[in-house]
Amino acid sequence: MKWPEKVTIKEVGPRDGLQNEKSFISTEDKINWINQLSVSGLKYIEITSFVNPKWIPALADALEVANGIQRVEGVTYAALVPNQKGLERAIEANIDEIAVFMSASETHNQKNINKSIQDTIPILREVVQDSLSAGKTVRGYVSTVFGCPYEDSVDIDSVLWISEALFDMGISELSLGDTIGVANPKQVQKLLEMLLRRFPPGKLAMHFHDTRGTALANILASLEMGITNFDSAVAGLGGCPYAPGASGNLATDDLAYMLDGMDIKTGVDQAKLFLAAKFIQEKLDRLLPSHNLQARLTK
Amino acid sequence: MKWPEKVTIKEVGPRDGLQNEKSFISTEDKINWINQLSVSGLKYIEITSFVNPKWIPALADALEVANGIQRVEGVTYAALVPNQKGLERAIEANIDEIAVFMSASETHNQKNINKSIQDTIPILREVVQDSLSAGKTVRGYVSTVFGCPYEDSVDIDSVLWISEALFDMGISELSLGDTIGVANPKQVQKLLEMLLRRFPPGKLAMHFHDTRGTALANILASLEMGITNFDSAVAGLGGCPYAPGASGNLATDDLAYMLDGMDIKTGVDQAKLFLAAKFIQEKLDRLLPSHNLQARLTK
Numbered sequence: 125m126k127w128p129e130k131v132t133i134k135e136v137g138p139r140d141g142l143q144n145e146k147s148f149i150s151t152e153d154k155i156n157w158i159n160q161l162s163v164s165g166l167k168y169i170e171i172t173s174f175v176n177p178k179w180i181p182a183l184a185d186a187l188e189v190a191n192g193i194q195r196v197e198g199v200t201y202a203a204l205v206p207n208q209k210g211l212e213r214a215i216e217a218n219i220d221e222i223a224v225f226m227s228a229s230e231t232h233n234q235k236n237i238n239k240s241i242q243d244t245i246p247i248l249r250e251v252v253q254d255s256l257s258a259g260k261t262v263r264g265y266v267s268t269v270f271g272c273p274y275e276d277s278v279d280i281d282s283v284l285w286i287s288e289a290l291f292d293m294g295i296s297e298l299s300l301g302d303t304i305g306v307a308n309p310k311q312v313q314k315l316l317e318m319l320l321r322r323f324p325p326g327k328l329a330m331h332f333h334d335t336r337g338t339a340l341a342n343i344l345a346s347l348e349m350g351i352t353n354f355d356s357a358v359a360g361l362g363g364c365p366y367a368p369g370a371s372g373n374l375a376t377d378d379l380a381y382m383l384d385g386m387d388i389k390t391g392v393d394q395a396k397l398f399l400a401a402k403f404i405q406e407k408l409d410r411l412l413p414s415h416n417l418q419a420r421l422t423k
Numbered sequence: 424m425k426w427p428e429k430v431t432i433k434e435v436g437p438r439d440g441l442q443n444e445k446s447f448i449s450t451e452d453k454i455n456w457i458n459q460l461s462v463s464g465l466k467y468i469e470i471t472s473f474v475n476p477k478w479i480p481a482l483a484d485a486l487e488v489a490n491g492i493q494r495v496e497g498v499t500y501a502a503l504v505p506n507q508k509g510l511e512r513a514i515e516a517n518i519d520e521i522a523v524f525m526s527a528s529e530t531h532n533q534k535n536i537n538k539s540i541q542d543t544i545p546i547l548r549e550v551v552q553d554s555l556s557a558g559k560t561v562r563g564y565v566s567t568v569f570g571c572p573y574e575d576s577v578d579i580d581s582v583l584w585i586s587e588a589l590f591d592m593g594i595s596e597l598s599l600g601d602t603i604g605v606a607n608p609k610q611v612q613k614l615l616e617m618l619l620r621r622f623p624p625g626k627l628a629m630h631f632h633d634t635r636g637t638a639l640a641n642i643l644a645s646l647e648m649g650i651t652n653f654d655s656a657v658a659g660l661g662g663c664p665y666a667p668g669a670s671g672n673l674a675t676d677d678l679a680y681m682l683d684g685m686d687i688k689t690g691v692d693q694a695k696l697f698l699a700a701k702f703i704q705e706k707l708d709r710l711l712p713s714h715n716l717q718a719r720l721t722k
Contacts, residue, residue: 125612125647305718308684309643313424337633337677337714338684340640344608348424371714378636385607385637415636415670419604 127347130389134168134299134329134355135161135376137404138189139204141361143173143180145408151185153407155192160403161358162196164396166376170202170223174210190217202263206237211251215258222255224248224295225265228283229272232303236267241282245289252293264290265331269300269315270307280318287319291327298328299355302342305335305371309345316349329353332374334360334413339374340382347388354379359401360413375414377401426646429688433467433598433628433654434460434675436703437488438503440660442472442479444707450484452706454491459702460657461495463695465675469501469522473509489516501562505536510550514557521554523547523594524564527582528571531602535566540581544588551592563589564630568599568614569606579617586618590626597627598654601641604634604670608644615648628652631673633659633712638673639681646687653678658700659712674713676700 138158142149149157154172161169171193177184186203195201202221205211214222226244227233233241248264255262269283287298300315312330319328330346330353332339343354356379362372380392394416401417411418437457441448448456460468470492476483485502494500501520504510513521525543526532532540547563554561565585571577586597599614611629618627629645629652631638642653655678661671679691693715700716710717 125608125644127609306684308681309424310426310685334636335714335718336680337636337674338639338681340637341643341681344640344643345424371717375636381635382607382637382640385605386609415634418670419634 125348127386127388128350128352131347131352131354131383132167133376133379133390133392134170134353135166135358136170136331136355136373137161137357137359137361137376139170139173139183140355140373141357141359141404142182144362145182147408148182149404149407151188151192154185154189157400157404157407158189158193160396160400162194162199164400165390165392167198167391168200168202170204171219173204174213174217175204175206176209187213187217190219205251205255207247208251208254211254215260219260221261221263222251223263223265224251224290225267226286227267227272228286229268229275229278231274232268232272235274241286248290249293252295256294262293262295263297263299264293264295265299265301266290267301267303270302270311271304273304280315283315284318284322288322291323296327297353298323299331299353300328301331301355302333305333305339307332307342308338309341312342312345313349316346316351320349325350326352329355331355333362334371334374334378337371340378343374343379343382358397358414359404359417361404371413375401375412375416377414377416381416424647426685426687427649427651430646430651430653430682431466432675432678432689432691433469433652434465434657435469435630435654435672436460436656436658436660436675438469438472438482439654439672440656440658440703441481443661444481446707447481448703448706450487450491453484453488456699456703456706457488457492459695459699461493461498463699464689464691466497466690467499467501469503472503473512473516474503474505486512486516489518503564504550504554506546507550507553510553514559518559520560520562521550522562522564523550523589524566525585526566526571527585528567528574528577530573531567531571534573540585547589548592551594555593561592561594562596562598563592563594564598564600565589566600566602569601569610570603572603579614582614583617583621586622590622595626596652597622598630598652599627600630600654601632604632604638606631606641607637608640611641611644612648615645615650619648624649625651628654630654632661633670633673633677636670639677642673642678642681657696657713658703658716660703670712674700674711674715676713676715680715
């Protein structure tokens with residue numbers, strides 16, 4: 125077993141973690157929370173989404189949040205952008221990196237973006253080009269890579285050609301999402317074997333959800349394939365708020381715990397991460413899925 | 424990455440899972456539940472503990488449970504035994520395999536067994552000898568192998584000489600316990616490298632708790648070291664009932680989910696396991712930590 129010496133954790137809690145929350149976290153609390161994350165040693169934070177507030181009311185204050193936080197040198201502040209309109213607002217907010225997204229499953233793409241995969245491509249191409257023209261780097265997300273809530277299985281070939289298409293547009297990194305948290309290490313190995321024939325490991329990131337408890341095992345499989353970029357959300361945010369036991373994103377605190385124990389450098393201070401996890405759990409007023417948060421609180 | 428083709432899951436829920444529960448599960452419910460586990464495809468179930476009921480009131484009905492269940496051919500029914508008195512009751516109950524236990528940490532052994540490690544050895548030796556004379560196989564547990572609640576760190580050398588001592592007594596398998604759920608894959612690899620120089624992989628079992636979310640990653644590391652025996656508890660039982668978020672044993676349902684997905688044979692039927700997990704959650708009347716149980720229930 126060989127693992128990288130150093131890993132970059134990309135915090136997606138303020139965006140992927142909050143976007144499905146029914147309770148609105150106040151702009152002030154969001155800013156306070158992101159400021160805590162900024163000084164935790166994290167080098168990358170996706171702070172919000174410039175999606176139409178009609179669709180994601182939880183992040184309706186994207187611009188205020190982006191303008192309100194204290195930016196820390198060395199930290200990249202990213203935001204999700206669905207289209208040209210979103211990009212304009214993100215540029216206005218002086219976001220460092222733009223994230224675009226689509227799905228590897230036709231049905232999920234239709235439900236999520238209201239367009240076919242084929243029709244999504246030219247829209248993203250324009251957003252990527254304009255982002256690059258504005259001097260921004262761009263990150264691409266492919267979701268439902270390991271399974272889809274509406275289709276039986278997701279074709280690896282779809283993932284491959286969509287990845288190719290996104291890199292052709294000019295994205296600098298591709299994040300492969302296990303949106304519904306069904307992946308296992310063998311699936312991860314299989315997919316990465318295919319992708320690593322075409323793209324270097326440093327251009328790929330893995331984005332796991334812990335719905336079935338396999339997220340850290342999938343991280344371990346990815347580490348063994350040479351991957352060094354991982355998305356996660358502090359406190360394990362991102363589950364459906366109406367499903368008490370169903371986990372969301374892999375918890376940043378769980379990821380940092382395992383990597384620290386394995387002597388893989390992340391730069392993240394677990395104690396500071398704990399405070400940020402505790403803060404957002406108090407604001408949401410329910411137990412969040414992070415194992416380490418609960419273990420520390422009940423110690 | 425190489426993994427074994429086949430794995431044996433050793434279900435410890437009725438013993439390790441229930442022993443710390445404050446609410447008493449009725450003898451009838453225990454029997455009903457173990458009968459469900461017996462037809463789930465599991466080949467090994469630790470059904471109870473013949474410890475003084477003064478110390479473990481939750482398992483005070485050990486004999487009635489052992490006599491009440493419907494034994495299924497091909498399933499090994501095991502029970503924990505602390506001393507000669509316990510062994511006599513276990514033999515009376517016609518238990519197939521006897522499990523003895525001690526700790527790799529001096530302080531934990533003192534608190535748990537009320538004796539030093541040195542003083543525990545001769546007692547276990549007698550129990551093992553008498554078990555063998557009675558025609559029983561014996562399994563040994565070493566707990567706090569990766570960390571102790573009372574000591575800063577646990578010495579690998581302690582684990583090694585205790586393992587040696589237990590095999591010398593005549594145990595046929597050794598289960599290495601991460602009692603407080605702190606282990607990471609690197610630690611697992613390091614320990615197993617040492618142990619596998621002395622003992623074949625088929626003689627070792629790993630017993631993980633999921634307190635920090637690392638259990639399945641530790642399983643993956645163990646699989647890569649050639650280990651094929653794993654302990655787990657259906658529904659993730661075994662956490663402290665007063666610490667709602669703190670996970671207990673690795674959930675059998677989570678383990679079976681991952682292994683199935685990796686095409687590693689376990690013989691276990693996930694749908695039947697789900698019913699057994701749901702049954703015990705209803706009896707305990709609180710959310711249990713199994714990810715797959717909650718994911719299936721909220722689907």
